[in-house]
Each structure stands twice: as structure tokens, then as C-alpha cells.
Amino acid sequence: MPKLLSGAEIVFKALEDQKVEYIFGYPGGAVLPIYDELKNHKSIKHILARHEQGAGHSAEGYARSSGKPGVLLVTSGPGATNAVTALTDAYMDSVPLVCISGQVPTHLIGTDAFQECDTTGITRPCTKHNWLVKDVNDLSRVLHLAFEVATTGRPGPVLVDIPKDIQFKKGKYKFFKNTLKKKLNGKATHKISNTELDKFIDLIKKSSKPIFYTGGGVINSGPEASKYLRELVSLTGFPITSTLQGLGAYPGDDPQFLGMLGMHGTYEANNAMHDCDLMINIGARFDDRITGKVDEFSPRSKKIHVDIDPSSIGKNIKVDLAIVSDVTELLKSLIKRFKEKNKNFVNSNKQKTSKWWEQIGKWREKKSLNFINSDKIIKPQHAVQRLYELTKNQDTFITTEVGQHQMWAAQHYKFNKPNRWMTSGGLGTMGYGLPAAIGVQIANPGKLVVDIAGEASVLMTMQEMSTAVQYRLPIKIFILNNEYMGMVRQWQELLHEKNYSESYTAALPDFVKLAESYGCVGIRAKTPDELDEKIKEMINIDKPVIFDCVVDKAENCFPMIPSGKPHNQMILGPEEEEEISDEGKILV
């Protein structure tokens, strides 16, 4: 007869068998038995956050930069509700998280007990699946299934709610091995047919105005996918654009790369999307920030959509060829089949796409990411550019908060490798970047990790600096400080007659002193002259740093597709601001 283990022991046994190295969490009454057991498991290190949301974003940063699932441990009631933002964020951006939450003892469930909440009820819409474990003998099966659901198909968060009495009870442990990898949502497997591949290749060959539109699915599929994507793009000679989440899958400084597309994407990327005759969507989901006005979205193109999630296909945009597949598998078989019959396609096809490239060249001449620089005041775009120039020669990981700074980072920081760019795209969670940077640094010790932040966002999870200091994680918080919620201010300027309602933050803390009070280093840059030196100083400090970069308060993020407009009607700069219609103003 196998040895009986307590519920808490089973939790750790399962985590060990899943090769978990780090747990991000915060203790409390209903998880104390699990915390008590922690000391007996040396291979698992617990990172104590300062708030469960911070623990959740750290787990996300860990997962996105390492490709492994992030593990989160929280208590019942407020512990679980605080984790909801992070779970929802992970759900929207397809990040594999396993959240273990304590629950009041089974006999108290439903009695409005102290720190009781309906955790599985609350997290049902923001997880792929969740479980309330009422029998200790179910625990090992549920925990292993949780890892399987979180990491297969389109990845996402799951939650296992364990009542306190179950953590004490003795039960059997069994290792349930994940048998099917990369199953579609943990379910049916789709085999890519040659017919599909031939149709795909046929569309490629017929096109004279093609574009690749790639997204986070390429990153989630693993580093192999990025390798194959680069091969396919070079085999075809086609232009490529990427969503916010897909940045890094294809080198940002490559001539075939048109930059990011969407609401704040480049002029060339958005116009190419609008005018193309073939759109090849690999691992992106036609999000509203990408499509703009759906009716006028790329009206003359054939569309191919590759996605591992069948429900992403046809949800927003109808496509001509839909392939439900993991990106790596699809690209691998596509490239193989393409090469068999199309030797030297890139050269023989050059003629056909030459006019298209010429047109793209004309769009590029607009230099839509340009801004008017200043020698008196630091322009935020300039700050990101300098940060890029001074860090591009080392393997740098960038996280961001949400707002203008996030878009400037996406526009001006060029990523060459996958898993180097962690940003909250779907949910748009202010306060994501700092805790995410902690998780990234844990997964990548010795690497440079920078959170490009805004002063408003970073204050939402600022307490996590204490975590960074405790674990000696030398993360760099690079704040583009304009004293405004910049994106809110920009929309108010453009859409609400400059009524800056509640978007200015008075009484901001002194970030340098704040850094010192946390026991890390504070640096402030006020003028363009001193910027480079200060950035270098920041990079060379082997401690957490808060960098207060005082930037132009009134700068807007361009280019921009105003809401309600199709892709080919962008605002390029301040001189065109008057173009937003009344209808556009009421959109989000």
C-alpha cells in the first residue's frame, strides 16, 4: 500500500513532479498547511510578493520569459480576489498560470465564514478551468490536470481551490503524466492535410500584394516557431508586420519588417494591411485594436488564418483559409512542402511583388514614427530610443505598464528574439510591468530586465519594489514621467476638447527618495544632455533601480488610427489632429 500523504504534501509532490522551481505567493490563514510544508521541499523556492496581484503578474512575467507555466499560491477570500486581475490578464494574453488558492474548511463553505468567497465562481470566467477539491484523493489528479490544461492548446490560467481541511487530510498520491502535448485546448488533435498546405501555397503564389500578420501565437508556440517564421518570410520575400504581443518573433530591424500594426502601428504596416491582396495571419486574433472598423478592414484581400484556438477563427473577421494548428507544426510542414516544389521562389517571384514593395517604400518615406526632438526637454520617444541603443548589445528583457509609454516602447525598441517583450495587451493592466519584471528576472538571472513604465501605472504596484530588494533582483524601473496618465490625457486632448478631467496626478512621490526608502537606487534625468550618462549608470548598477526620466508632459503618441476609421486613415502627427469625427469620439 502506498504511503499516505497530507493534502499539503501532495501539493508539493505534484509541483516537484511538474518540475516547478518557483512559486509566487502570499500566505494567509487558509493556506497555512501548504506554507508549513514549504520548508521540506528545497527544490521549490517561494517568492513572497507584497500583494497577490503582484504575485500573479510576477508569475506571468516568469512564464512569458521562460516558456514554463507560472505558479501562484494565495489564500482564500481577499487573497483570491486580489489574484483575479492577474488571472484575467493571463487569460486575455494566453499566459499559462497555475493558481493554487486556499479555501475555508469544507464544513464552513457556504456559511459566509471569515475570508470565505466563492473563488471558483469568481474565477470561472477568467480561467480556462478551475476546480474546488473536496476529496484529498482527487488532489493529485486535479493538480496534474491543471498543469495540462494551462499549458496545452491556447495556454491560459487555471485555478485549484483547496479547502484547509483537505490540506491536512491524508490521501493517495499518483503522478498523472501529460500524455498529449500541444493538444488543441487539451482536446482533439488536428492533423494538417496536404490539401490545406497546397491551398496555402497556391494563395502565396498567386499573390502580388502579400503581407504576413503575426501575433503572440508564434511566441507561445516556442522558439522553434520564430525560427521557422524567419525562414518562411525569407523564402517568400514577403513583407511582415506584427501585433503588440508578437514583437520579437521576427527581428525588429530587418528590412522585410514593417513594424507593429494597429491603432498605434506604423503607416506602412497599416496601409499594407489595408491594400494587400493576401493576408497571412499566423497566431494573431483580429483584435479590435488591429482591425479598426471591421467593415472596412482590408477589403480586397484573401485571408489565411492559422490559430491553435478554433474559436478565434471567424470570430471577428471571415477568412478564406482557416487552419487550426500549433504554429510550429504548421510552419514546419508548410516550409517542407513549399521547398519541394518551389525552388528559388524568392527570386522568381521578385518581379511580381516589386510594385508592392515600391508602394511600401513610399509609405515608409512618411517616417511615421518620427517626432520633433528637443535639446531642452527629454522627449519620451527619444528616451526609449536611447535606452534601446544603449542596451541592444546585451540580451535585454523589456516589460511595460500600460499607456503611452507602452506604445512608445513597442514602436521604438526593436526586438530580435522571442520572449524578450512582456506587456499587458489584451486586458491592458496598469501596474503589470514592475511585478512582471520581477518574474522575468527570476527566470533569467544575470540578464538585464527593464520595465519601461509610466509614473501613474507603476504606482499601482509600486509595493513590489520591496520584493525586488528582498530577493536582490536588479530590475530597472525606467519611468517616463510626464505627471499625467498620458494616454488618458491624449484622448482627452483629441476627443474631449482638452478637458483634462482627473488625468493629472498631483502630489506624486519623489521617485528618487522612494527608491532610497525601499533600499534600492534612485536616478533622475531631466535634460537630454544627461540622459545617456544616467542610462549607462542605471545599467551598471547591480541593484534594483528606479529611474525617474522627466519627459515632455504634452507629448502625444503617433501615428494613431482614430476610432471609427479604417486602416488607411491614420493621424500621423500633431498637425493632423483635427480629423476625428464626432462618431469617432464616442468609441473607446
Next chain:
Amino acid sequence: MAKSKSAYSVPGKIGKIERHIIVVWVDNEAGVLARIAGLFSGRGYNIESLAVAEVDKKKHISRITIVTEGTPQVIEQINLQLKKLVPVHKVADFKRGEKDILFRELALFKILGNPKKIEKVKKICKKFNPVVLDKTNKSVVIQVTALRAEIDKLALDLKSLGLISTSRTGAVAMTKGPKIFN
């Protein structure tokens, strides 16, 4: 303020609304109905009727029959989203009015009246497999099985004959002939 012409939430052309019957086989576990209902409410889909019961005692499989309305695109999303749920085994989807599918709803009517009136009631119900479940000299409880529209009409007709209480189920469905739902 100008009329909403949202780029994001309102599509230019709304497709034709169709009524569909969706049959879902699920693990009969705690919260499974909340998952299905939550998916519908969270994504703004509509449930017209719902019938749930365990059909396999050994494997604990429940069969849920949902009547819903939506554009073809919405119906497709409902199917795909349902299939993603972990406890869902399979999903079958039928358009209302498809020929080789049978639909039935069950209704219980309580009618007050003298024996003469009750005889009249039974006559009206004749076409719909009436079963008298309870009878006193002042009242009767009658069970009928029929299609939704038929039960609607029946309830209307019985109103003047002393109908005081109606209880109805959602629709259940099955294919005709030897084949079963795949």
C-alpha cells in the same frame, strides 16, 4: 451626441437571426451548468430554454439541450466556445426546422372545473398525448408532450376552460432513424 457608429462593437451588417438547438454532453460535476450558463451570459448569447439531466449514470454524463437564437456567426462561436470547456465532451447543433430531428417539450396543466368541463379539456388535448396524472371532482392535472408552439397554443385555449397553473420543460431533441448524434 451623434449616433453610435462604433468601430468595435457594432458590425455594419447584422446577419439573419436563426433559432438553433444545441445539445451538449458534459461531465455531471459541480458547477458545470454555471460554466455553460456563464459562457452564454458572459458573451451576450441568449438561452431560450434549457433541459438538463444525467443520461449515463456510470460515466456521470449529462445531456444539456439549449434552445438559442443568433446570427450564423454567433451560433458558430457558441459551438466553438462550448467545445473549449474542459467538462464538455461533444456538441451537436441543429437548426430549428431541420427535417430529421425530433423535438419535444413536456407541459403540466392544472385545470379547475366540473367533470363536464374536464372532459372538454381532455378532448382539446387529445392530439398531444394527454395523460391525466391527478384527478378530483374539482380539478385535473394533465401532462402533454408537444412542440413549443403547440403548447403555447394549447395553454391559450385552456385559459378559458379553467387553466390555473402551467409548468413546462425546455425542449429535448433526438435524431430520426438509426443514426445518432456524432
